[in-house]
Amino acid sequence: MSLITKPHEIELHWQAGRRGLVGADSDAVLLEDKDFELSGTSATDADCAYDSDQGLALETVGGVTDYEQVIMLPQTATDNASLWREIAWTTDNLPKYEAVLRTDALNALMEIECGLVLTMPSPFDAATDDDQVKFTYLQGTDTNWQVCVSVGGADTSHDTGVPVVASTVYHFAIHVGRDRIARCYINGQPVAVTAALTTAVDLLPTVGVQAGIATAACKIYVRELAISRELTV
């Protein structure tokens, strides 16, 4: 059996905490994770912590302002060159994105987002990015996970039918095919099929949580991320 089993693909796996905590500006701290960094409204290093049973906890600070966020995006700094950003996860190259997350308490108006995007605006919304495919949940509005899709500025939302439950683990997957249609899965089950995504758009993998009101710190746990694409000839 070959050591390199898929020579025409590149596949990255990220284990939460394997290379340290995720920091707000990890280019300054060599012992922090080099692949991802924290961003978002009021996000600081203190918002990421180990949990001995659940992976890494991402928790908004609480008490500062409405819509506090903790977002994981690939490193932007030039000295921490993360392959998660340096590789273009282009819609035409069969990108696959997966994440294993665990919810915590579902606090008033909190939001959870996870998927492939261009940006993570403050506050989260479906309209800012012209192109994206992401799983979303807004407490008080949604009962189930939603798949939010933007194609060239045209936004649609699809109810997956999978309920969002506190303290529950979810395995999210977005697999984009040759036809640029994204097939979305939760816990191994197909939950949405999108329209064809815009050609030649480079998307970024992300996971984020946003508090609805300043008084409530909101938390999710991140366990594992994975991404792949075909290599071009």
Next chain:
Amino acid sequence: MPEFLIKEPDYVTLHWNAGENGLVGVDATAVMLEDGDFEITGEAVSDADCTNNDDFGLDLKTSTAGDDDQCFIVPAAGADNRSLFAELNWGPENETEFEAVIKTETLANADVYLVGLGLTTPATYDAAIDADQFMFSYLQGTDTNWQMDANIANVDVTHDTGVAVVANNTYHFRIAFDEARRAHCYINGRLVYVGNQAATADAALKPIVGVEAGSANESMKMFVSRIAMKRKWGVN
């Protein structure tokens, strides 16, 4: 059904290749080029006790300072080297699995080999000190075979595995807890011991691999190639 990238979303698995991320030092917090996952500890241990071996990963070697010199690999405890081997809870209730590949060297006077899951690394190995542990052990001059020192809440059982300890020989050790927290222990793929009662829930077990010399004038050596750990993620 599509082929998912994440094959086992309910489990976390860590693999450590000896030397891949540098030598294992006595205080990995101080040296950023050393291995960040593990550090070496024990009586009279120093950075010089761990070296690369071009055929078998890393050498662990005791000094010749006194009796019972030691060289054990344990997860890095420093706050700035955040080792996932240290940060995760490896309690038996998580269906924890541990594996290690080591090679013996010369079996000299009263030396001790240890490979397994324990709580501490006491100066002079004593199977009775840790209230909870599952440790493959060998004391030269006393044992012919690998022993399994299985302690559950201070009830200590030592089981002779029947597998001979031979100089310059490679061994693949495995300890796996089942849903009922019973330990299943293997050497080179052969089942050698099954615990007859549940191990203590929430016991803060950690992987320990190393060697202890029996006398001051002998430097004892063990070769380490790989360590792997796996557990179920917490449900609630």
